[in-house]
Amino acid sequence: MVNLNSVPPKNGQCYLALGLEGSANKLGVGIIKHPFLSKHENSDLSHYCEMEILSNIRDTYVTPPGEGFLPRDTARHHRNWVVRLVRRALQEANVSDPSQLDTICFTKGPGMGAPLHSVVILARTLSIMWDVPLVGVNHCVGHIEMGREITKAENPVVLYVSGGNTQVIAYSENCYRIFGETLDIAIGNCLDRFARTLKIPNEPSPGFNIEQLAKKSLNKQDLVELPYTVKGMDLSMSGILGYVDSLAKDLFNKNTKNKILFDPKTGEQLVTVEDICYSLQENLFAMLVEITERAMAHVNSNQVLIVGGVGCNVRLQEMMATMCRDRSNGQVHATDERFCIDNGVMIAQAGLLQFRMGNVVKDLSETVVTQKFRTDEVYVAWRE
Amino acid sequence: MPSPFAIYKSPNSEPREFRVDPARDRYNTTNGTTTGPSAYVLQAGQVDRDKPSEPKCNEQGEFTELSILRMALTGLQDDINEYLTQQMEVAKNKKLKQDDEQRISGEINKLLDGGDDDDDDDDDQGSSSKKA
Numbered sequence: 480m481v482n483l484n485s486v487p488p489k490n491g492q493c494y495l496a497l498g499l500e501g502s503a504n505k506l507g508v509g510i511i512k513h514p515f516l517s518k519h520e521n522s523d524l525s526h527y528c529e530m531e532i533l534s535n536i537r538d539t540y541v542t543p544p545g546e547g548f549l550p551r552d553t554a555r556h557h558r559n560w561v562v563r564l565v566r567r568a569l570q571e572a573n574v575s576d577p578s579q580l581d582t583i584c585f586t587k588g589p590g591m592g593a594p595l596h597s598v599v600i601l602a603r604t605l606s607i608m609w610d611v612p613l614v615g616v617n618h619c620v621g622h623i624e625m626g627r628e629i630t631k632a633e634n635p636v637v638l639y640v641s642g643g644n645t646q647v648i649a650y651s652e653n654c655y656r657i658f659g660e661t662l663d664i665a666i667g668n669c670l671d672r673f674a675r676t677l678k679i680p681n682e683p684s685p686g687f688n689i690e691q692l693a694k695k696s697l698n699k700q701d702l703v704e705l706p707y708t709v710k711g712m713d714l715s716m717s718g719i720l721g722y723v724d725s726l727a728k729d730l731f732n733k734n735t736k737n738k739i740l741f742d743p744k745t746g747e748q749l750v751t752v753e754d755i756c757y758s759l760q761e762n763l764f765a766m767l768v769e770i771t772e773r774a775m776a777h778v779n780s781n782q783v784l785i786v787g788g789v790g791c792n793v794r795l796q797e798m799m800a801t802m803c804r805d806r807s808n809g810q811v812h813a814t815d816e817r818f819c820i821d822n823g824v825m826i827a828q829a830g831l832l833q834f835r836m837g838n839v840v841k842d843l844s845e846t847v848v849t850q851k852f853r854t855d856e857v858y859v860a861w862r863e
Numbered sequence: 864m865p866s867p868f869a870i871y872k873s874p875n876s877e878p879r880e881f882r883v884d885p886a887r888d889r890y891n892t893t894n895g896t897t898t899g900p901s902a903y904v905l906q907a908g909q910v911d912r913d914k915p916s917e918p919k920c921n922e923q924g925e926f927t928e929l930s931i932l933r934m935a936l937t938g939l940q941d942d943i944n945e946y947l948t949q950q951m952e953v954a955k956n957k958k959l960k961q962d963d964e965q966r967i968s969g970e971i972n973k974l975l976d977g978g979d980d981d982d983d984d985d986d987d988q989g990s991s992s993k994k995a
Contacts, residue, residue, distance in 0.1 A: 540913070542904060542907070542909060543904075543907050543908040543909055545907070546904065546907045546909075549901060549903070549904065551901055552900055552901050552904050552909075552913075555898065555899075555900065555913055556913045558915075559913045559914065559915045559916075560913065563916075
């Protein structure tokens with residue numbers, strides 16, 4: 480059993496936590512509340528904290544179509560917006576005295592170095608100004624704990640799919656263990672980069688725009704054949720990206736020698752951009768479903784929790800649900816864009832669990848951010 | 864309120880101190896010359912909506928203390944960035960010079976005697992393989 484009440488809240492009634500996220504192009508500030516309940520003293524209820532979201536503010540650094548986000552400019556965005564966002568978050572949460580916060584949680588890693596650095600500087604400053612302890616949070620664990628709390632999934636296999644990460648995770652002995660992962664680029668990165676090739680807008684997100692294009696495909700029964708690269712429990716996506724990129728370029732250049740895209744006799748176009756988007760999604764998601772199912776068999780679980788930005792893709796949720804239905808009434812848990820996409824609340828949730836177990840920063844030297852910080856490096860003290 | 868200052872120390876150079884000079888324009892703005900968006904993203908059509916906010920004035924029309932601090936730090940950051948860029952140029956030129964010297968001395972050695980040895984070796988190997 481775990482005692483989540485080992486550190487009492489400042490006001491004796493509820494815990495208040497501020498979360499700061501800025502590991503990529505989203506800057507998020509969130510404030511949450513956990514009631515101080517006796518049922519959390521001797522139990523395993525870290526997924527049932529009765530969390531209340533007081534504010535969840537986000538601002539995204541968006542680049543023109545065809546462009547990615549550079550670390551320097553993303554860091555500048557975070558640096559120049561973060562104070563304004565914290566002000567809005569406090570105002571929305573009705574927190575007039577920030578020194579009443581129990582903890583300030585920040586993303587320690589993994590992520591892009593420069594943007595992480597912009598945010599941690601503010602976290603340190605606020606901690607000193609308000610005399611509130613800091614907690615450094617693993618970004619991936621933030622996604623998992625947020626998903627568990629929102630969906631109440633007790634012990635699911637977690638599929639973590641975002642712009643920087645693709646992992647299949649299951650909990651065992653105080654650790655989120657990685658059962659399978661990408662060997663090269665993340666799925667979100669694959670979709671984003673293909674969106675850049677297509678020069679479609681990055682607003683609201685490139686992946687969302689690919690999903691919308693895929694829905695418009697009129698040839699859903701005839702998939703464009705793409706490489707399928709599952710390697711044991713791992714997968715690889717860079718080759719697929721290279722292949723679809725070349726298809727798209729041939730399509731734009733009207734290269735009629737390409738027999739997949741054009742009829743060799745008449746020169747008629749057989750495949751559209753929408754068809755390629757649809758086939759790409761189907762192919763990539765089928766790979767994800769396969770390794771997730773294998774992980775479920777390993778740990779004898781019938782629950783899947785999808786987290787990360789790509790997790791709000793409805794088609795991925797549908798395909799995962801089909802697989803789960805075939806496995807003894809399995810369930811898929813997923814959240815919407817408020818919680819799937821990087822946000823400050825998820826950092827506050829994971830950080831507050833750490834805080835309640837007495838895990839806080841004792842010296843500012845412990846707040847150095849890191850680009851590499853694997854999910855399985857975190858000691859999960861708040862679960863049995 | 865005391866003015867902020869910065870000291871840069873490195874094993875390869877003398878310590879360098881940066882002080883605020885209120886007479887210079889760069890200490891009277893929150894929009895730094897080296898902290899703007901990359902030229903690359905502007906060329907790509909990016910509209911800069913991430914500028915730092917302007918310094919604020921009190922009821923008497925004077926800059927607030929926090930705004931004065933922000934402006935001082937903006938100027939200091941520009942000074943530091945320019946100094947570090949200059950240091951990087953110096954280090955780059957030094958390396959290029961070293962590489963050039965190494966290349967030239969390598970070529971001279973090859974011409975004088977090293978090259979002959981190599982050719983001899985090649986010839987020996989060639990002849991031995993022929994013999995085999």
